[in-house]
Amino acid sequence: MAVKDYLRERFFPHMWCPGCGHGTVLNSLLRAVEQLGLKKNNIVMTSGIGCSARISGYVDFHSLHTLHGRALAFATGVKLSRPELTLLVPMGDGDALAIGGNHFIHAARRNIDITAIVMNNRIYGMTGGQFSPLSGPGKKATTAPYRTIDNAFDVVELSRAAGATFVARTTTYHVQEATEIFKKAIRHKGFSVVEILTQCPTHYGRKNKEGDAADMLDIYKNKTAKIGSGALADDPSLLGRGIFVDRQAPEYCEEYGKILQAAMGEVGR
Amino acid sequence: MNEKIRFVQGNEACVEGALYAGLEFFAGYPITPSTEVAELLSERLPQRGGRFIQMEDEIASMCAIIGASLTGRKVMTATSGPGFSLKQEAIGYACMTEIPCVIVNVQRGGPSTGNPTHVSQGDVNQARWGTHGDHAIIALTASNHQDVFAMTVDAFNLAETYRTPVILLFDEVIGHMREKLVVPEKGEIAIVDRLRTSVGKDVDYHPYLPREDGRLPMSDFGGDHRYNVTGLFHDMWGFPSNNPRVVKDLLHHLVDKIETNVGAITRYREHHLENAEYVMISYGSSTRPAIHMAGHRREKGERIGVLELQSLWPFPEAMVREKCRGAKAVIVVEMNMGQVMRQVKACVDAPEKVFLANRIDGKLITPNDIKAVLRVIQGKGV
Numbered sequence: 001m002a003v004k005d006y007l008r009e010r011f012f013p014h015m016w017c018p019g020c021g022h023g024t025v026l027n028s029l030l031r032a033v034e035q036l037g038l039k040k041n042n043i044v045m046t047s048g049i050g051c052s053a054r055i056s057g058y059v060d061f062h063s064l065h066t067l068h069g070r071a072l073a074f075a076t077g078v079k080l081s082r083p084e085l086t087l088l089v090p091m092g093d094g095d096a097l098a099i100g101g102n103h104f105i106h107a108a109r110r111n112i113d114i115t116a117i118v119m120n121n122r123i124y125g126m127t128g129g130q131f132s133p134l135s136g137p138g139k140k141a142t143t144a145p146y147r148t149i150d151n152a153f154d155v156v157e158l159s160r161a162a163g164a165t166f167v168a169r170t171t172t173y174h175v176q177e178a179t180e181i182f183k184k185a186i187r188h189k190g191f192s193v194v195e196i197l198t199q200c201p202t203h204y205g206r207k208n209k210e211g212d213a214a215d216m217l218d219i220y221k222n223k224t225a226k227i228g229s230g231a232l233a234d235d236p237s238l239l240g241r242g243i244f245v246d247r248q249a250p251e252y253c254e255e256y257g258k259i260l261q262a263a264m265g266e267v268g269r
Numbered sequence: 270m271n272e273k274i275r276f277v278q279g280n281e282a283c284v285e286g287a288l289y290a291g292l293e294f295f296a297g298y299p300i301t302p303s304t305e306v307a308e309l310l311s312e313r314l315p316q317r318g319g320r321f322i323q324m325e326d327e328i329a330s331m332c333a334i335i336g337a338s339l340t341g342r343k344v345m346t347a348t349s350g351p352g353f354s355l356k357q358e359a360i361g362y363a364c365m366t367e368i369p370c371v372i373v374n375v376q377r378g379g380p381s382t383g384n385p386t387h388v389s390q391g392d393v394n395q396a397r398w399g400t401h402g403d404h405a406i407i408a409l410t411a412s413n414h415q416d417v418f419a420m421t422v423d424a425f426n427l428a429e430t431y432r433t434p435v436i437l438l439f440d441e442v443i444g445h446m447r448e449k450l451v452v453p454e455k456g457e458i459a460i461v462d463r464l465r466t467s468v469g470k471d472v473d474y475h476p477y478l479p480r481e482d483g484r485l486p487m488s489d490f491g492g493d494h495r496y497n498v499t500g501l502f503h504d505m506w507g508f509p510s511n512n513p514r515v516v517k518d519l520l521h522h523l524v525d526k527i528e529t530n531v532g533a534i535t536r537y538r539e540h541h542l543e544n545a546e547y548v549m550i551s552y553g554s555s556t557r558p559a560i561h562m563a564g565h566r567r568e569k570g571e572r573i574g575v576l577e578l579q580s581l582w583p584f585p586e587a588m589v590r591e592k593c594r595g596a597k598a599v600i601v602v603e604m605n606m607g608q609v610m611r612q613v614k615a616c617v618d619a620p621e622k623v624f625l626a627n628r629i630d631g632k633l634i635t636p637n638d639i640k641a642v643l644r645v646i647q648g649k650g651v
Contacts, residue, residue, distance in 0.1 A: 008497075011508055044490055046336070057497050057508060062490040064339065065499035065509075066332065067362055073329035077336025077344075080320050081294050082491045085340075106325035256320065263315035 019213030021198030032182035069100030129203030286421025361400030387631030542574035
């Protein structure tokens with residue numbers, strides 16, 4: 001199938017700004033789904049609120065556009081109820097880690113088989129450019145006219161510490177790498193986190209003098225490096241990309257399956 | 270011993286009712302005085318292949334049951350006081366997306382952390398208006414364990430019939446008190462199963478296009494029909510829309526499907542109400558002292574009775590107006606500062622004859638508390 005067969009063309013044109021990275025994320029993700037040969041009827045995409053969350057409306061899967069920050073809580077209900085389904089949960093940075101931070105760490109702790117995608121543009125785009133928990137200090141935003149003083153989460157370290165069994169980072173510049181990472185994340189049995197840096201030229205780039213979309217993609221190209229690479233060893237100021245965590249651990253729904261067996265056996269005796 | 274006759278807490282009667290109705294998925298978070306519902310279901314649900322999950326908070330519990338409902342399961346969560354506040358946003362989401370679910374609120378004293386281990390009926394209005402925006406809601410209650418069971422079954426049936434969240438508004442006394450429950454045989458109470466679409470595979474399914482009778486057949490997530498669900502105003506495809514016509518029509522649909530069926534949703538009982546000059550209106554545990562007092566007064570020849578409300582929302586205005594017609598006085602017996610009394614005043618012919626007998630100190634209202642109010646109404650002094 002072609003990538004466009006995974007889209008609901010009826011709902012286009014999409015609502016993202018010119019230059020937004022989110023369409024690139026969608027492209028990389030759908031290529032991963034296509035290459036894995038997943039059936040559309042077996043995929044549920046659950047999203048929260050924000051620019052990123054609108055991705056669920058454009059895909060021809062079962063799609064659940066929920067509440068700000070709560071996508072993983074809804075997804076947990078879907079997954080535990082029907083463990084055979086594949087759960088994709090794209091979220092924005094504020095969505096996933098400010099208002100949804102609690103759900104994020106607990107979904108990771110359970111190691112429930114869900115693929116969480118943090119579409120990190122370091123800003124609240126839909127509401128017009130307020131700083132997020134991933135903006136970091138020294139940035140300009142509509143709620144930080146002087147500069148931000150809030151520290152940022154490191155999504156990789158947070159996810160690792162919370163118990164995610166697959167954690168990766170990529171960017172919208174590295175589209176083929178992103179597809180490969182999405183494929184591995186979806187195939188991974190357990191809670192997978194993919195942080196993908198995605199440019200918001202409208203609200204973040206402009207205010208922080210990072211230029212237009214092409215300039216911002218250049219930054220992703222020049223200021224990141226593969227983990228384990230010589231470039232990263234030479235220049236620790238670069239941001240690492242790649243797969244940081246990939247380990248096996250008991251998955252939540254499988255463990256609940258054992259509870260079911262035990263409980264039903266007890267009644268049978 | 271007959272296993273169908275049990276001596277149980279109200280919370281356990283609720284669990285039995287939910288299982289009888291076909292509960293398959295429960296998500297919850299510990300909170301007094303509703304915790305027993307979660308504890309019991311953590312044991313009972315997996316025994317029949319159902320699923321229980323303790324979520325990270327009340328918000329997540331509410332979201333998880335909505336997700337599970339979309340896959341075709343009958344779902345419930347249970348909470349109290351602060352937890353009910355936390356669930357409100359997602360209750361509104363279930364209203365907007367028309368996803369069947371049941372929310373148990375075993376009421377305790379509020380506001381805030383309030384009086385966790387003591388009784389109150391202070392969440393009546395929150396059940397109606399707790400989530401933002403215009404909407405309609407169904408809320409049921411009960412004063413004894415047999416009715417807790419029956420109303421719980423009813424809650425699931427109404428949730429499926431109207432594709433809406435249904436709130437079970439119990440209270441701490443009902444939740445924790447123990448009394449007899451006779452679990453009905455299978456088939457004694459009718460069960461409403463989910464109405465699923467007859468639209469075939471590969472045929473366009475419009476998830477939000479009502480049938481002629483107003484009902485919306487569902488399609489399980491994971492099944493043959495892929496569609497969008499959103500808390501935004503949406504068209505028949507489930508796709509977001511701010512078209513004024515779409516917005517207006519959907520809001521009317523959400524409210525009308527419940528408000529125009531108030532007669533079918535209304536549930537009540539009458540106790541000593543024939544020819545009553547004095548009508549007490551109550552619900553939940555406060556009904557019990559009212560019935561007790563009315564029984565004694567009837568023995569003395571006084572014409573006094575109790576109208577027990579079992580459905581609080583949509584408020585049964587026509588029925589209440591009818592039952593109060595001609596009464597010398599109407600006394601609303603409740604454990605809050607007049608939440609149902611205001612509804613009664615708004616719908617009866619003679620609102621000046623409506624009085625409040627209440628208690629708000631965490632103790633169950635007593636027959637003497639009600640008698641004291643009645644004495645004043647009757648001009649017999651304080």
